Amino acid sequence: MTLLELQRRMSNDVRRPLTSSFEMQQRTEDGQAMADLASTYIKPNDRLTSFDRLEIYNRQYWFRVIAAVSEDFPALAAVLGSKRFDALVLAYLKENPSTSFTLRNLGARLPMWLADHPEFVPRMKHALALDVAQLEWAYVESFDRLKMAALTLEDFAGLDGDSRLSLQPHLQLLRLSYPVDELVLAVRMQTPESDIMSNAVSEMVVRTRPKLPGMRRSRVFLAVHRFDNSVYYRRIDHEAYLLLSALQHGRTLGESLEAAFANSRLKPEMQAEKIQHYFAHAAELGWFCHRPTDMIGVQ
Amino acid sequence: MPANRFNGFTDYGVGIGLRVPHYNHIFAEKPVVDWFEIISENYMVDGGRPLQVLDQILDQYRVVQHGVSMYFGSAQPLDREHLKRLKTLTRRTKTPWLSDHLCWGSVDGTYTHDLLPLPYTFEAARITAQRIREVQDYLEIPIAVENVSSYAEFHESQMTEWEFLNEVVHAADCGILLDVNNIYVSSQNHRFDPMVYVDAVPAERVAQIHIAGHSKFEKYTLDTHDHPVLDPVWKMYARAIERVGNTATLLEWDDNIPTFDEVHNEALKANRYLHANSSSPLPLESTAHEARA
Structure with a gap:
């Protein structure tokens, strides 16, 4: 067996899902005995069979990846409860194994995957769970994405309707059906920070369920951003959300303003006042920046 | 010997791993620590708090990746x-050497995020050495490879682990991060004498040493890094220092992390062996050859 053949075989076996009691499966999907498979390449010793030795790695893999995703979605875990959340993460990871050297990106596809898999969440909670997942991933993105040099007053002076403005890469805009910022903040306050460790083995983490605030459906628009290296959730109004989203999608300033106020019943003078307020606020927080290709990012 | 071409001719003493639960203590108390080891992947990001913390640490401490x-x-x-990301980080930290593991963990673009053991074959040694050379050439800093703890052995293996390590580091012309705890854990799982392993390591290539705690179970021993260093590992460390000379030493404590002082004091126990060691280590492979010539 070549090195590549061995690695392909072991990678398949290590990533094969565990049983519900977190043990290695006795048989593969096509009915082969795992004990036979393991013995083709792993030596037994006087205490452990080939199966037992492979199982150590099989369990390690799942404990590690489940822990990594769980760490990024503590509020989703709290909303669903451990049992449902673990089932959801297992199913997600089966379909979305890691394709990056860093565990940081492992949960990136979870919000979209959850939208396509409502069966993992009680029907009444699907929209809430989706909102929570989106906000928790926005936090991850905002936490360590690039920060560009913000536009200065002189930069603003030269703008007109045809200008295109770039927004900070760490700024995430969300349209939500529940005020989940309150819920996520409540959970984060009760969750310790951690980071990737070295080559120590991973254990299955037992989570305690934090207390959650009650949630009633209400439309919320959020800007998730970083300021002084802390992540903040800022509620914005519908027009500001439309304006910033249009700019983020590369539309001109004129087109973005039109998109923001297309269905507005506000009088023109009120609109002008709002626009002035949005820009003052965004400029104060450094949300507008030079395009990433214009200059090197700053820390 | 501690300074050699595999650790950038530095003379580092006892360090500890930089961990999130200790950030506040470090910034508030500014404890005297010879150096910190960082996990590169925690800082291979575009911005935000991880890099801010790293820069603050770099202002005051020596860091190795x-x-x-x-x-x-x-x-x-x-x-x-x-x-590319790793090189950007090495430029930021100015790490005098960089270590990673003698293992595998990805195939066909899918990652296991585990340090999986290699079959000890000549083919694996050749491929591994080639990749180490490529990394070393690209990063333009010395590389030290760390022996991993393992729980499985392969039918395909053609040599012992220590023979494999020798084969790889000579072919790659790289350094070694000698993890004496990992040797001990593997020796318990595969029934070999850990001192034979320590004695077989090419001493002149050791850039750094890791010490850590482990956990014994009924049928196997796990590398848990969750408590103090155990006596058998200190004995191996003593033997390693005797052979290699005073060498940059790092305590790994990654789970159930206690206070900063507890971790640091445990690490500083290494000084008993470093200071006890005479200035002249046992003859090196190269000097022994020269003496014979």
């Missing part, structure tokens, strides 16, 4: 994006 995902032994080409 340790990686967990280069997977020198994976059989396929290196991930260029990973290398």
Whole structure:
């Protein structure tokens, strides 16, 4: 067996899902005995069979990846409860194994995957769970994405309707059906920070369920951003959300303003006042920046 | 010997791993620590608090990078994006050497995020050495490979682990991060004499040493890094220092992390062996050859 053949075989076996009691499966999907498979390449010793030795790695893999995703979605875990959340993460990871050297990106596809898999969440909670997942991933993105040099007053002076403005890469805009910022903040306050460790083995983490605030459906628009290296959730109004989203999608300033106020019943003078307020606020927080290709990012 | 070409001719003493639960203590108390080891992957990001913390640490302390995902032994080409990000970080930290593991962990673009053991074959040694050389050439800093703890052995193996380590580091012309705890854990799982391993290590290539705690179970021993260093590991450390000379030493404590002072005091126990060691270590492979000539 070549090195590549061995690695392909072991990678398949290590990533094969565990049983519900977190043990290695006795048989593969096509009915082969795992004990036979393991013995083709792993030596037994006087205490452990080939199966037992492979199982150590099989369990390690799942404990590690489940822990990594769980760490990024503590509020989703709290909303669903451990049992449902673990089932959801297992199913997600089966379909979305890691394709990056860093565990940081492992949960990136979870919000979209959850939208396509409502069966993992009680029907009444699907929209809430989706909102929570989106906000928790926005936090991850905002936490360590690039920060560009913000536009200065002189930069603003030269703008007109045809200008295109770039927004900070760490700024995430969300349209939500529940005020989940309150819920996520409540959970984060009760969750310790951690980071990737070295080559120590991973254990299955037992989570305690934090207390959650009650949630009633209400439309919320959020800007998730970083300021002084802390992540903040800022509620914005519908027009500001439309304006910033249009700019983020590369539309001109004129087109973005039109998109923001297309269905507005506000009088023109009120609109002008709002626009002035949005820009003052965004400029104060450094949300507008030079395009990433214009200059090197700053820390 | 502690300063050699595999650790950038530095003379570092006892360090500890930089961990999130200790950040506040470090910034508030500014404790005297000879050096910190960072996990590279925690700082291979575009911005935000991780890099702010790192810069604050770099202002006051010496830092060495340790990686967990280069997977020198994976059989396929290196991930260029990973290398690029790693090089950016090495320029920021000015790490005098960089370590990662003698293992594999990815295949066909899928990652296990585990340090999987290699079959000790000549083919694996050749492929691994080639990849280490490529990383070393690209990063332009010395590389030290760390022996991993393992729980499985392969039918395919053609040599012992220590013979494999020798084969790889000579072919790659790289350094070694000698993890004496990992040797001990593997010796318990595979029934070999850990001192034979320590004695077989090419002493002149050791850039750094890791010490850590482990956990014994009924049928196997796990590398848990969750409590103090145990006596058998200190004995191996003493033997390693006797052979290699005073060498940069790092305590790994990654789970159930106690206070900063507790971790640091445990690490400083290494000084008993470092200070006890005479200025002249046992003869090196190269000097022994010269003496014979």
